[in-house]
Amino acid sequence: MDKIDYLVDKAARMRKLVMEMCIRAGTGHVTSSFSCVELLVALYHGRVLRYDAHSPSWPRRDRFILSKGQASPILYAVLADCGFFPKSWLRSFCQAGGKFGVHLQHDVPGVEITTGSLGYGLGIGAGMALAARLNRELYLTYVLLGDGECHEGSVWEAAMFAGHHQLNNLVAIVDRNWLCATDFTENCMRLNPLHKKWASFGWDVVCINGHSFPEILSAFSGLDSRQRNRPLAVIANTVKGRGVDFMENQPLWHGIAPEKEEARHALCRLKKQQKNLI
Amino acid sequence: MKSQTMRDAFFDRLYELALSDRRIMVVAADMGAPSLDKFRRDLAQQFINIGIAEEAMVTVAVGLALSGKKVYTYAIMPFATLRCFEALKVNVSLMNVPVTIVGVGAGFSYDDSGPTHHATEDLSVMRVLPNFVIYNPSDSFLAARCADMSYNLSVPCYVRLDRKVLPTVRTKAFDIAAGYRIISSAKDGYLLATGNMVHQAVKIAGILSKKSIDVGVIDIFRIKPINEEILVDISSKVAWLATLEEHLLAGGFGSSVAEVLVDRRISTPLKRIGLAEKYYYEYGGRGYIRSVCHLTPEIVAMEIRKWLRD
Numbered sequence: 001m002d003k004i005d006y007l008v009d010k011a012a013r014m015r016k017l018v019m020e021m022c023i024r025a026g027t028g029h030v031t032s033s034f035s036c037v038e039l040l041v042a043l044y045h046g047r048v049l050r051y052d053a054h055s056p057s058w059p060r061r062d063r064f065i066l067s068k069g070q071a072s073p074i075l076y077a078v079l080a081d082c083g084f085f086p087k088s089w090l091r092s093f094c095q096a097g098g099k100f101g102v103h104l105q106h107d108v109p110g111v112e113i114t115t116g117s118l119g120y121g122l123g124i125g126a127g128m129a130l131a132a133r134l135n136r137e138l139y140l141t142y143v144l145l146g147d148g149e150c151h152e153g154s155v156w157e158a159a160m161f162a163g164h165h166q167l168n169n170l171v172a173i174v175d176r177n178w179l180c181a182t183d184f185t186e187n188c189m190r191l192n193p194l195h196k197k198w199a200s201f202g203w204d205v206v207c208i209n210g211h212s213f214p215e216i217l218s219a220f221s222g223l224d225s226r227q228r229n230r231p232l233a234v235i236a237n238t239v240k241g242r243g244v245d246f247m248e249n250q251p252l253w254h255g256i257a258p259e260k261e262e263a264r265h266a267l268c269r270l271k272k273q274q275k276n277l278i
Numbered sequence: 279m280k281s282q283t284m285r286d287a288f289f290d291r292l293y294e295l296a297l298s299d300r301r302i303m304v305v306a307a308d309m310g311a312p313s314l315d316k317f318r319r320d321l322a323q324q325f326i327n328i329g330i331a332e333e334a335m336v337t338v339a340v341g342l343a344l345s346g347k348k349v350y351t352y353a354i355m356p357f358a359t360l361r362c363f364e365a366l367k368v369n370v371s372l373m374n375v376p377v378t379i380v381g382v383g384a385g386f387s388y389d390d391s392g393p394t395h396h397a398t399e400d401l402s403v404m405r406v407l408p409n410f411v412i413y414n415p416s417d418s419f420l421a422a423r424c425a426d427m428s429y430n431l432s433v434p435c436y437v438r439l440d441r442k443v444l445p446t447v448r449t450k451a452f453d454i455a456a457g458y459r460i461i462s463s464a465k466d467g468y469l470l471a472t473g474n475m476v477h478q479a480v481k482i483a484g485i486l487s488k489k490s491i492d493v494g495v496i497d498i499f500r501i502k503p504i505n506e507e508i509l510v511d512i513s514s515k516v517a518w519l520a521t522l523e524e525h526l527l528a529g530g531f532g533s534s535v536a537e538v539l540v541d542r543r544i545s546t547p548l549k550r551i552g553l554a555e556k557y558y559y560e561y562g563g564r565g566y567i568r569s570v571c572h573l574t575p576e577i578v579a580m581e582i583r584k585w586l587r588d
Contacts, residue, residue: 106373113344117368123334124369127341134323135346154365157334 003046005277007213010081011041012274015243017077017090019270022257025094028102031241031253033074035177035210036144039236040078042216043142050139053083056109062139063128065112067121068146068175069104070255076100076108084110102255119152121145122172126162129170129231140223144173148180151189156201162231163202170231171223172203175210177240181254198233210236244269284421284439285382289313291425292350296324301346302429305339307332307353309382314352332362339377340369348376348429354388355381355397355438359404370434371407378428378435379404384414384473385524387441389564393557397438402529404436405502412502414438414531416476417446420499423454440474442564447476447497457500458508464494467586468512471522472498472531478568479522481575482582489583501531506538513539513546520549520582524573527552549585551578 001009014037022028043049043064052058066075073093080087085099085108092098100108103116112128115121125143132139149155162170176194178184185191195205208215219234240254241247244266247258258266282290289304290313296302297320304317305326317325328335332353339349351358358381359366370377381397388395405412411431415421421439428435452459461476462483471479476497483493496512498504513519519539521532532550539548553571560567568574572581 113340114368114373117364119333120337120365120369123337124341124344126334127338127343128345129341130326130338131342131345131347154333154337157331158337161328161331161334161338 004213007038007041007046009274009277010045011037012270012277014041014074014077014081016267016270016274017081018073019244019266021073021077021090021093023259023263023267024091026257026259027094028073028257029070029255030073030257031247031250032068032071032146032255034242034244034247035238035240036068036071036175036236037074037242038211038213038216039144039173039175040074042213042220044078044082046213046217048217048220049142051082051110053110056084060137060139063112063125063141065115065121065125065141065143066104067115067125067143068118068149069115070102071146072100072102072104075104075111079108079110082110118146118149119154122155123158123161125170125172126158126165126167129162129167130165132169133167138224140169140171142171142173144175146180147174147176147178147185147191147194150174150191150194151180151185159198159201159203166202166229167231168226168228171220171234172198172231173234173236175238176235177238179240179249179251179254181251183251195233195235198235202230203233204228204230205233205235207235207237210238211242243273281443282418283441283443284415284418285311285441286313287418287422288380288425288437288439289317291422292429293317293321295425295429296321299348300324301348302350303342303347304350304352305335305342306351307335307357309352309354332357333365336362336365336377337369340373340375343375343377350378350380350428352380352382354395355383355400356395359400359436363403367407371409374409374433376432376434378431378437380437380439382439382441384438384440386558386564386567387474389567390561392559392561396558398525398553401438401501401523401525401531402533405529405534407434410434410436410502411500412436412438413499414473414501415499416471416473416497417444419446427454438473442474444474444477449497456508457503457505458496458498461495461497464492465516466492467516467518467520468494468496469520469522470496470498470535472501473524475522475524475573478573478575478578482522482579485575485579486582491583491586498531501534504534504538506542509535509538510542510544513544516546518547518549518586520551522578523552524568525552526555528555549582551581
């Protein structure tokens with residue numbers, strides 16, 4: 001199996017794992033997770049992030065911040081799959097006595113910060129990136145934001161800060177699925193031209209298909225050499241709910257897990273996708 | 279001791295610490311001070327002026343702190359706290375990150391600036407945040423010690439500094455770790471004061487003593503955690519207590535004292551003196567504003583006498 005096939009297979013497995021977690025819990029942000037499955041799989045399984053699952057606080061690790069903390073199910077699934085903690089923890093997602101719930105918790109191995117209140121991850125990531133520069137450390141800091149999250153003013157305060165300080169060890173990834181909780185981003189408060197906004201804040205910007213592993217890996221290649229002198233924004237065009245046709249691009253599927261017949265349909269589709277890959 | 283603002287006393291001491299501990303960083307929201315000029319000049323890598331962006335001030339500070347820095351944020355008090363309150367909750371309090379929030383302008387310090395710049399609600403909300411230690415010094419000596427105490431903490435801290443040059447409080451030697459200092463002892467009652475109101479309390483005690491009411495003054499400069507033992511101790515020795523703050527009564531310093539007394543089943547009468555729930559568009563100096571909101575020594579002394587009679 002070549003690298004891309006391996007990643008595609010891994011993404012299919014992760015989608016199924018997330019769906020099972022959320023159906024069991026009867027809650028969880030399935031669609032928000034599904035838009036960034038390929039991004040997280042590429043980061044953790046595509047040799048992009050440096051990490052040691054047996055030593056989550058390894059000082060030389062790259063920092064990954066999931067600022068859109070509602071997509072915690074996919075990060076938890078990926079972290080468990082990488083060995084940061086036992087996969088059995090996923091079964092108690094949102095259950096009494098479980099280790100974690102809907103929004104991301106900093107006390108889970110492999111998780112850098114608590115998120116769930118949107119708009120804070122980029123500022124914290126900028127602080128980490130600045131600290132790396134001051135301490136002459138080589139790690140990179142990646143922050144994954146939702147596009148709806150970019151409505152928050154604090155995102156732009158942090159973007160301005162990072163651009164001003166030319167933090168070329170900082171990468172912002174915008175999961176551009178075009179939806180926030182109740183409506184399309186462009187209906188409630190227009191974000192476009194999003195790439196120009198980031199560029200005007202002093203960032204290099206690349207726009208990619210966020211479900212294409214070759215495009216994702218290409219966007220993240222060569223970052224270690226620090227050839228650029230600006231932070232990098234990767235705007236990843238994605239589909240919210242990607243992988244389950246009746247959930248794709250539907251505002252009403254935000255923040256909920258399918259039940260009963262719909263749950264069976266969703267799982268059936270994901271299993272089929274995995275089988276087709278095999 | 280030379281007259282110095284609390285701000286300069288605090289940052290002068292922090293500068294000394296920062297010379298030997300390069301982990302110390304100040305992230306300021308477009309605020310300057312003579313004492314901060316030294317940071318800019320000598321310790322350029324330890325000072326960031328982040329501009330007028332308080333949420334970024336907090337989040338960048340947290341990112342630095344999570345990467346091993348000892349970080350101090352600095353802004354005018356309402357903006358250092360209320361403006362970015364939820365950022366403080368989620369990123370500092372909830373994750374228990376040892377960042378020190380330094381606010382300048384306690385109470386009516388910005389007496390020419392109106393209620394946008396008055397800090398009369400911050401204490402009520404900041405003291406509900408878990409993990410935070412809160413200092414409210416009453417003079418420059420204590421402000422400098424707050425730099426040391428916050429430096430030695432491994433939890434979040436909030437330091438409230440007055441903007442004005444306040445006189446140095448004269449007291450006997452005291453244990454700074456106790457979080458209070460007894461300025462004068464008495465047999466009838468105690469005024470428990472904090473921050474700038476400690477100086478008013480001394481004047482109030484003087485007025486009451488002329489009316490044959492023997493009143494002591496205690497400066498409580500660590501508001502959280504408040505030293506419960508001293509409250510229990512003095513409650514058993516006098517007939518009444520009064521708290522004094524240039525802050526809203528709702529949830530403020532007096533409330534924190536009242537909570538201790540209630541929980542400890544202490545029935546010593548307590549009078550809370552502070553601000554009513556309103557804003558003051560008043561100018562003409564702090565003394566004038568205090569006269570409007572009934573916080574001058576003469577008015578407070580009269581109020582206490584009336585309360586004692588009732």
